[in-house]
Amino acid sequence: MMGNMMEKLMAMQQQMEESKKRLENIQVEAESPEGAVKVVFTGNKSLKSVHISPEWLQNADAEQLEDYLVIAVNKGLKQAESVWESEMKGMAGSMIPGLGL
Numbered sequence: 001m002m003g004n005m006m007e008k009l010m011a012m013q014q015q016m017e018e019s020k021k022r023l024e025n026i027q028v029e030a031e032s033p034e035g036a037v038k039v040v041f042t043g044n045k046s047l048k049s050v051h052i053s054p055e056w057l058q059n060a061d062a063e064q065l066e067d068y069l070v071i072a073v074n075k076g077l078k079q080a081e082s083v084w085e086s087e088m089k090g091m092a093g094s095m096i097p098g099l100g101l
Helices: 001-026 062-095
Strands: 027-031 037-042 047-052
Touching: 001 037, 001 062, 027 062, 037 062, 047 062
Parallel strands: none
Antiparallel strands: 027 037, 037 047
């Protein structure tokens, strides 16, 4: 009985590691209005890159840039969170039938 439980725990840990690796390879992109700021997040909710359009930057002010950064980052984080939740539900459903629905 105890050995079976340990096997299940080890399998769960392995599935969790595999999910983390898959999520690290998933990228979501979001942008601010006018495409001024683009951000890329991984499925693990890590900010991977920020790109500011050079054309837009020439005529921008600091306050607008800050606003656009916040908008793009929040959009990207929501998308990354959605991907992460989907992966976790799928993993949970494979371990405990009915939980991933």
